[in-house]
Amino acid sequence: MTKIKVAILGASGYTGSELLRFLVNHPRVELSYLTADRSAGKKLHEVLPVFKDIIDIKLHPLETGKIPDNIDFAFTALPHGTSANIVKYLYEKGIKVVDLGADFRLSYKVYKEWYGQHPCPELIDKAVYGLPELSRAKIKKTRIVANPGCYPESSILPLAPLLKNEIIKSNTIIIDSKSGVSGAGRSADLAFNFCEVNEGLKAYKIGEHRHMPEIIEVLSDFSGKKVALNFTPHLIPMDRGILSTVYVDLKKKMNTNELLSVYNKFYKKEKFIRIMPENVYPSTHQVRGSNFCDIGCKVILQQKKAIIISVIDNLVKGASGQAVQNMNIMMGFPEDTGLNIPPVFP
Amino acid sequence: MTKIKVAILGASGYTGSELLRFLVNHPRVELSYLTADRSAGKKLHEVLPVFKDIIDIKLHPLETGKIPDNIDFAFTALPHGTSANIVKYLYEKGIKVVDLGADFRLSYKVYKEWYGQHPCPELIDKAVYGLPELSRAKIKKTRIVANPGCYPESSILPLAPLLKNEIIKSNTIIIDSKSGVSGAGRSADLAFNFCEVNEGLKAYKIGEHRHMPEIIEVLSDFSGKKVALNFTPHLIPMDRGILSTVYVDLKKKMNTNELLSVYNKFYKKEKFIRIMPENVYPSTHQVRGSNFCDIGCKVILQQKKAIIISVIDNLVKGASGQAVQNMNIMMGFPEDTGLNIPPVFP
Amino acid sequence: MTKIKVAILGASGYTGSELLRFLVNHPRVELSYLTADRSAGKKLHEVLPVFKDIIDIKLHPLETGKIPDNIDFAFTALPHGTSANIVKYLYEKGIKVVDLGADFRLSYKVYKEWYGQHPCPELIDKAVYGLPELSRAKIKKTRIVANPGCYPESSILPLAPLLKNEIIKSNTIIIDSKSGVSGAGRSADLAFNFCEVNEGLKAYKIGEHRHMPEIIEVLSDFSGKKVALNFTPHLIPMDRGILSTVYVDLKKKMNTNELLSVYNKFYKKEKFIRIMPENVYPSTHQVRGSNFCDIGCKVILQQKKAIIISVIDNLVKGASGQAVQNMNIMMGFPEDTGLNIPPVFP
Amino acid sequence: MTKIKVAILGASGYTGSELLRFLVNHPRVELSYLTADRSAGKKLHEVLPVFKDIIDIKLHPLETGKIPDNIDFAFTALPHGTSANIVKYLYEKGIKVVDLGADFRLSYKVYKEWYGQHPCPELIDKAVYGLPELSRAKIKKTRIVANPGCYPESSILPLAPLLKNEIIKSNTIIIDSKSGVSGAGRSADLAFNFCEVNEGLKAYKIGEHRHMPEIIEVLSDFSGKKVALNFTPHLIPMDRGILSTVYVDLKKKMNTNELLSVYNKFYKKEKFIRIMPENVYPSTHQVRGSNFCDIGCKVILQQKKAIIISVIDNLVKGASGQAVQNMNIMMGFPEDTGLNIPPVFP
Helix, strand or coil: CCCEEEEEECCCCHHHHHHHHHHCCCCCEEEEEEECHHHCCCEHHHHCHHHCCCCCCEEECCCHHHCCCCCCEEEECCCCCHHHHHHHHHHHHCCEEEECCCCCCCCHHHHHHHHCCCCCHHHHHHEEECCHHHHHHHHHHCCEEECCCHHHHHHHHHHHHHHHCCCECCCCEEEEEEECHHHHCCCCCHHHEHHHHCCCCEECCCCCCCHHHHHHHHHHHHHCCCCCEEEEEEECCCCCCEEEEEEEEECCCCCHHHHHHHHHHHCCCCCCEEECCCCCCCEHHHHCCCCCEEEEEEEEHHHCEEEEEEEECCCHHHHHHHHHHHHHHHHCCCCCCCCCCCCCCC | CCCEEEEEECCCCHHHHHHHHHHCCCCCEEEEEEECHHHCCCEHHHHCHHHCCCCCCEEECCCHHHCCCCCCEEEECCCCCHHHHHHHHHHHHCCEEEECCCCCCCCHHHHHHHHCCCCCHHHHHHEEECCHHHHHHHHHHCCEEECCCHHHHHHHHHHHHHHHCCCECCCCEEEEEEECHHHHCCCCCHHHEHHHHCCCCEECCCCCCCHHHHHHHHHHHHHCCCCCEEEEEEECCCCCCEEEEEEEEECCCCCHHHHHHHHHHHCCCCCCEEECCCCCCCEHHHHCCCCCEEEEEEEEHHHCEEEEEEEECCCHHHHHHHHHHHHHHHHCCCCCCCCCCCCCCC | CCCEEEEEECCCCHHHHHHHHHHCCCCCEEEEEEECHHHCCCEHHHHCHHHCCCCCCEEECCCHHHCCCCCCEEEECCCCCHHHHHHHHHHHHCCEEEECCCCCCCCHHHHHHHHCCCCCHHHHHHEEECCHHHHHHHHHHCCEEECCCHHHHHHHHHHHHHHHCCCECCCCEEEEEEECHHHHCCCCCHHHEHHHHCCCCEECCCCCCCHHHHHHHHHHHHHCCCCCEEEEEEECCCCCCEEEEEEEEECCCCCHHHHHHHHHHHCCCCCCEEECCCCCCCEHHHHCCCCCEEEEEEEEHHHCEEEEEEEECCCHHHHHHHHHHHHHHHHCCCCCCCCCCCCCCC | CCCEEEEEECCCCHHHHHHHHHHCCCCCEEEEEEECHHHCCCEHHHHCHHHCCCCCCEEECCCHHHCCCCCCEEEECCCCCHHHHHHHHHHHHCCEEEECCCCCCCCHHHHHHHHCCCCCHHHHHHEEECCHHHHHHHHHHCCEEECCCHHHHHHHHHHHHHHHCCCECCCCEEEEEEECHHHHCCCCCHHHEHHHHCCCCEECCCCCCCHHHHHHHHHHHHHCCCCCEEEEEEECCCCCCEEEEEEEEECCCCCHHHHHHHHHHHCCCCCCEEECCCCCCCEHHHHCCCCCEEEEEEEEHHHCEEEEEEEECCCHHHHHHHHHHHHHHHHCCCCCCCCCCCCCCC
């Protein structure tokens, strides 16, 4: 099989590391070019010792002019703002790209409101939001995919079927999300020092997290309804995993099994979505290291409320696994190529 | 100062251990009698090495007939069902007791529904629910205190002021609680083995946890309103701490600062309740090992919603510290005696 | 490619789970038969939810008579004692087996001393100790492999080259090992409850651990020297990983680089052994989930001492990955088939 | 009782926080002055929320000129080098000080070798190494105490009785130490980010840690022997605790019980040293949050080796608790004032 030459721009962080884990054994991928601005000149294994004797590549600085011409596909795992200009460069070169940052996830208006002036507004319409379970056809045709944020991934997947099927009220949704620490990225910051995070938990950015407008926009677009919701993220003392507890009001009476069959039907053909049986709620343990999103739920009959639990590995289905899945679609590879790795437990 | 002779029935678990930590330095308490059924005959420090060279007491089996007559006060930290009969014995002997179990927290009817037939229904009315911030006067006069459950402690304290002041709708409350593992007690159970719990989280007993009716009854009694709510507990990979994220609908428009002043006013004289300033949300880190309940909140103006965050140490304000506070009140000691220990960080 | 039918006897524990993780994607393996005595009758994913929608197999009770005749290869992950009789049955049926237990790791005499009477002494000589880096040729020819213990794996690999090359004194070796909790297996035991293990560490079975005679016998056999050593295991609050700190006396003066070149030469062709450069000591982080053993060292010149650090994932190179590597050798598959999975970080 | 006015210079780190935890309830101490250079101007509880509503003090910048004249006693918890000049200022002002840094722990010559030129060599002889179990009389008389490093505290206490009693060889000692992450201090550093540290362990600075010469000098001085040893520190994924595994060669045959009685005799009157019975090895769990050092041991008869296990809380007996103990001695208070707090478990 021929291989495509792949670049990862921003390879030394946690999402970069996960991209490498999935791509190194991908039968259609040749890892060709890696950048890591602060570690340029070093060998990859000096900053990510896991790859010693596995990947023998030098890290380059992030300079568009130096990206080799023969690259077929790129992943950008860069701070927002920085990303947009790199994506523009790649787009103009004709290199397909999955951007793991936030620059192409939102409409012009909402981006401006939450992140500030967009660096390349002209490209926003070229990009497709990369959630294959909702928009596979569009991903197939685009050259720029905006990879979903981790919280949105874990929130949209449990909500989309319910909104699309008009089963729930669209303006009383509450999402209570709990994330492992790797979601904060790989950088020196006292707030994420071991002793500051370990053995405790907290909520943060209540009603103000930038992933909230992303969830709202994507769900509104997909369902054709004006979605209003409440999003509260929490930081949990663990490396990986997001569990979102979603509270919704049912429009009509239905029981847990009926709700589960909505999910089973909607996601019937989806390889990376697993629906739990009644009375079983998924734990993040059961998806760690894998590209699965597992969903369970419970209906409280007398209140016409449903509580839905979704779990993902924030670095996989919430970032790099999702990105590889998007690449596979964009390149016409079988969608699960390189992603058939079972979760790691314990 | 004279000292009272205190017994702890069920001293070898986590709540027993915490009782000992607070009582060993309590200036009005002499630790007289400890039971631990499965470890009877051993020295305390053989099952709780922390107390080596601090408490030199042998553990007794749990037999009412063997409880010494000169005991002035008892704490029962026993499985529900077992507890009720011991409490009855103590009551008849005239020994005041704080029961850390569930046997006297609920009305006859609700107990029956959630736990089964009550072993001593005649005593239910003698017992007072031991949340001093709501019912200090009654605690002062009773001989049996039902110590609150850990989740109820963390849920009732943030909700009581809002219900009492008629600020929120009483039937749309959502409580999303996250607890450390010590809440499950000290026993051999695969479900709580290190590798089953560490590095992951899950929801459990959604809408079915026995602490839910406790929260509802106490809040309904206190506020005089019929409270309806949704309670979802989660297990977090940490030893101690409960963080409850409470979602409420405001009856009228108010901002975060106005909501905070409701709390500040209601808890003005309470030594163990600390209200965070605007934009600060408490972490369980800041109460670990202490008897504090810290509360912060955020109003989402356009939705007339408020999100309230409360944190406690489940073993202290959620169990043993609360129990000592109740003893102090029942015995006429200054309420914070033995409890003025700052939190332990990190 | 044709596939062999594989049985795992004892599939529901941590080593069973890891075998499944590696075998499910192994191109030459068909998972045919799984036992799990206490969960017999259940589906695999009911006890190991990670495998939902990946492996759809029912768990059988452990009865030799029920093992299907068409099995080509078996892994036994059973308590010692139990294992031996199963292995005997398989041997007589002509089914090759890797035993992950302790029953065939030791000589008759040493087994008796440390474990008691051996159930099938006649088979001891048929079995080969399965450390391919030391005895690949023998593994190729045997029908029973005794898979190394996790501590021995992490201790023998750093010591074998030094003893074989007569670089160190054979009777002053000290091994200070630190293991994650999964090494204790998957069972209900208060000693391994989350709160008993988390946030603390301890030494145990000092000079008495059953892995000590295993290390001594294997190293003595391999080097032809009478090895004497001191082994102290410690329990570390983490899921996976063993780090062994090995203290040795050098027979002659040499520096760190010279010592490293001994390792580099000895393990030159070994795919799963990685030698760190000078001044770099491996962390268990860098091998988690993978079949690597990473080794680093430091010579203290003035004392003619060397300190060697080895790290493995106790469940992979210390158990199930090693077992699959042994199967590959026994069956004539490329040795790394199914094991080319990079470590998982973070 | 009259109170002394106490200053903490460097109050916002982990050792500063622990000093505050012990001093806030110390009956002879009034917290008068706190500095925290990077947080100057803030209230203490803004950087250490544990102290909200407990300590209402503003943080000052670190400027000698601004230290109030009425301070009676000071603790310095500052980087080495910085500390020395502050200590000099305090000394000249006649303010007694416990320095938690490294500036006065070593002789002039050894300091120069390991830390560089000493800022105030003239003061080195005025300072006393603050390990009361070895040098209580000197501490009583000095105005400058150099508080021991955390690793030395955990290493010297198990070794001193054996060297003093000439029971072990003084030049073949091996110390394998394992420390929680708080030992690295409270600062932004990628190496101590949660995901870099959690779920793994590593050795570091093998034979090069600055605490090694401290251990050697103190033990040599105390025993009158030239001590040579090997020190390897490891970083463990937990907040607090040091466990040191010490390997020694016995000069003559003795069994475990005989060795234990050496300890029991040597430390008979010591309130903060607890000796475990035979076959019990201490866990760091049993000292967390307390000023205890617990010691257990095992003799390997045939090798004439002993393995000694010592555990401390690195922030308490390894830092701030030890510092308060030293202050008590220097000020003539009962030595355990403010330190009678049981360990916190779990």
